[in-house]
Amino acid sequence: MSDAVSLDLVDPGSAEAREAVAAYLLELDQRFEEGFDPSEAAGDEEKFGGDHGVFLVAILDGKVVGCGGLTTIGEGVAEIKRMWVAKDARGRGLAGRIRRRLEELAVELGHDVVRLDTNRALTNAIEMYRAAGYADIERYNDNPYADFWFEKRLTS
Template identity: 65%
Template sequence: MVDDPVATLRRFNRSWSQRVGVLDESFLGSGRPLGPSRLLFELRGGGSSVRELRERMDLDSGYLSRLLRQLESEGLIAVTPDPADARRRIATLTKRGVAAQQDLDDRSDSLAHGLVDALSDRQRVRLAESLDQADRLIRAATVSLDLVDPGSEHARTAVAAYFQELDETFEGGFDVAAGAADEQTLGGATGRFLVAVSGGVVVGCGGLQSLSDDVGEIKRMWVHHDWRGLGLAGRLLRRLEEESLALGHRVVRLDTNSSLAEALAMYRAAGYVEIPRYNDNPYPDHWFEKRF
């Protein structure tokens, strides 16, 4: 019988943190603790802005600044103004930093081999599959759903990815200019726009506009293909329904295309019923509504 998931997660955390040396003052025997070591991992392959690091690592600004100063004092990184925007700072590995990061990689590989080499081939496959699934579920559980302005950078990034997918999916493509026309209605006092964010990266979105005082419409529902099958679309849908209720709507509507089979199944499972066409959108062939 499977334990309570909270108890299972706590037991795994204790076991894993002990075996990988999270609590050691010298992580992986590198001479520095986990925090600065983790930052070195994040800086591989080129520089990152301090803002991107803070979002990706989900760190407090003060703590991140201390980590950056520590690595800078060791000569492992350089923190310089961004040539494109002097208000931003860019952190990059120095030559010594690249060597230190490679040393951490080698130590980490050695530890991982030490953990799995005692297992049979079949056990290794089971472990890899289980950890991959656990990683996906943990990441899905920690995605934040943020209300943003529909003209914000995150919103535009998400909608651009959504439009590109529609263009690749629909026979005859998708007219981006026509799709962008409703941006103004998804914000302000009568609209909402949500982005799903993980580690500073946008992985989904959804919008809501008011068709009347009593009727709302869900728009731009999208989840990155790498994040599908983890319940994120359902979370977005439920949150948009809550926002619709908060705006005073008693009915929420949406439209979709039959080529989006997963979306059709989700809406029906969530209690949406098909209704006649209610708009002049040229792309959908199914129209739904749900009454609260």
């Protein structure tokens, strides 16, 4: 396996995006104590498409190995969702690359704040977000699977 990973902007309804999200949802269902209902992702194609969002997939040796979505949730505020890296591609800094690219895209879309939520089972993600300057904030959404809510102020 080479180390040349591309981060590609794709239509959230594309085969690559659907493959990545399906793998992400399966992993959440396995890792979350209470499982995960895949219907929570039902609006993704609309949320991450059009003028208010973007969707990235990470490709390594022709295989989808990660993803992340960005959507507008308020004036100047974006939300990162569906951050995932395949188990066999972890340890390469790929999650950080996806996060940084989504932050850059948020700035390009005119946002100065990015938020996200995560579940207590995703300890590596929690550590990564805090190390990247995300601050714990009060609950800002009704995600039934979230235990932590974070926010980061972006600079252009």
